[in-house]
Amino acid sequence: MNTSAIDATPLITNQTFEECEGETSIENLLFGGYYILVFLLALNGNSVALWIFSRQRGTSSPANVFLLHLAVADLSYVIILPLRATYHLTGGHWPFGEVPCRVAGFLFYVNMYASIYFLACVAGDRYLAVVHAVRSLKVRRARYAHIVSFSLWALVTVSMAPLLISQQTSEIGGVTVCSQLYREKASRKALVSLAVAFIPPFLATLSFYLLIIHSLHRGSRLEPALKLKALRTIGLVLLIYVVCFLPYHASRAIFILGYNHPSQISCQAKRGLMLANRLTSSLTCLNGALDPLVYLFGAEKFRGSLQRLLCRDKAAGSGATSGELKGTHESSLSARSEF
Template sequence: MESSTTELPSLLSNQSSGGCAAVDMTAENTLFGCFYILVFFLALNGNSLALWIFSHQRGSSSPANIFLMHLAVADLSYVIILPLRATYHLTGGHWPFGEVPCRMAGFLFYVNMYASLYFLACVAGDRYLAVVHAVRSLKVRRARYAHIISFSLWALVTVSMAPLLVTHQTAEVNGVTVCLQLYREKASRNALISLAVAFTPPFLTTLSCYLLIICSLHRGSRLEPALKLKALRTIGLVMLIYVVCFLPYHASRATFILGYNHPGVSCQTRRGLSLANRLTSSLTCLNGAMDPLIYLFGAEKFRGTLMRLFCKDKAGMSAATSGELKGTHESSVSAKSEF
């Protein structure tokens, strides 16, 4: 976790960073504000529906579905503060909500991001066991173990980010209240260790599991062609979320920490680093809008329930859809794989 006791947004710290003149960020703030509002509605609707479907599924859930359900909870925990971030931008970088909401905004930002990373890694691990070790993993891939792992991860992430809740995070600058947690424009190089420890293990786990799955599918497996295609589609979607939402942020943060306060760095370079920091920070919240696609393509019961929900009112379609979904689900269970 990064130190945040003296960090200010670049707009307010330009004058103390080598005499750089302040720049007009009205258009930038407007775009960020509208972006957060759009993501809020997409993520709120998608994850609320997903959580409702997961909680109303009959019978025991697969480990993958349990991890996905916790992923939806993580997304919703961050979605609720997106209107605050939108307001912060639309009011020109002023934080009118006070100290406690500012702390919560930073806390939920990191809890969501790293909980999402680890739950995606858990899904990848479960898929690896289901495809590569389908028979031998039957005793391990149980709902009870998935719940234990999930709650353990929640405890780990929450405890790791808890210091953000007890650190002062607002400051008055030129009559404007800023929330230091939203954009960390200064950080010690020790933060690189935190970035590496929090991001590298789940990323490498996810990447390794999916590469092993692809190799197994390439060599030939007992999965039906339709299930193989679904597996590859889910793998591609998860890796797309990493490339769009998480890799840019961590690469940008590392570059920012190493370069922002380096002697001889020009004002233009500092502004570029600051903009990249804000942009990649905003991209991380896209995972809340993209994760429902994983539920749609990666969870058989979820897709079946969703289709029945939207097709039940169509004449003559409900029974056919139900029978088709049942057959698909039975095929999936027999293969011990629910992508």
């Protein structure tokens, strides 16, 4: 390293990321309130969704099965959001001990990657329903969807299990910190794992929806209203990816690269990287509050059940939709429930 260079903002060569970090009281207050709000929205929305999807078990479509598992994934993480809120509201201190820290990190990653893969499965099912409606009849069964879902749960759980057996708390500056809250270990191996876990399902989801959009514009036999519904729901799912998941993985990649070269980054830049890490990490939690909108706009049976639950008149909406679904067999398959 060239130590003779003179700069108005010299590079910090002996300070770690943790030593450069400085969470303000306003930042902690905003994060704490944000997590409480997301907790309330996600808990209520996904609890209702889980109740509705579980009552449709006998006649579930594959996409409904994947959405059911998505609701379970969201709830599994929502329950620990109050712990994150407490961390911020107590000034960046983790008062719960080692085991809750491990569980919080474990559920964070399990929820995020389970959600990403279930959304990819829904996209694949919609692609088969719209583009290969007849040929996919034998494949698109609820039983097969459950098998795929439980396989994904097993894969994600095993992949994240090491978080439950490794030390995750430490003392920094006289307070206890949980390394799974914005201070995850950074390494080249972590960067590769990040890319392998996120890029395949993201590209698969994007490809499936682009193919669906191409099919709809090319001359699909769906009614115009149903085409609009499909496009609207596709846009919502892609929005969840762009808002909740893409920023976090991009930020984590930059953070890991910077963490591996701490002597080449100023303390101010390190603070910026850690703030970006906290902000994008908080955005991933937002998917639990946004996923119920996917159920609401994309699943017709879900909307009908919710209307009955709220004691609203469902005759007009269901009657109009059933009339639109009498066109062709392909239209019926692609528009009967979800995207």
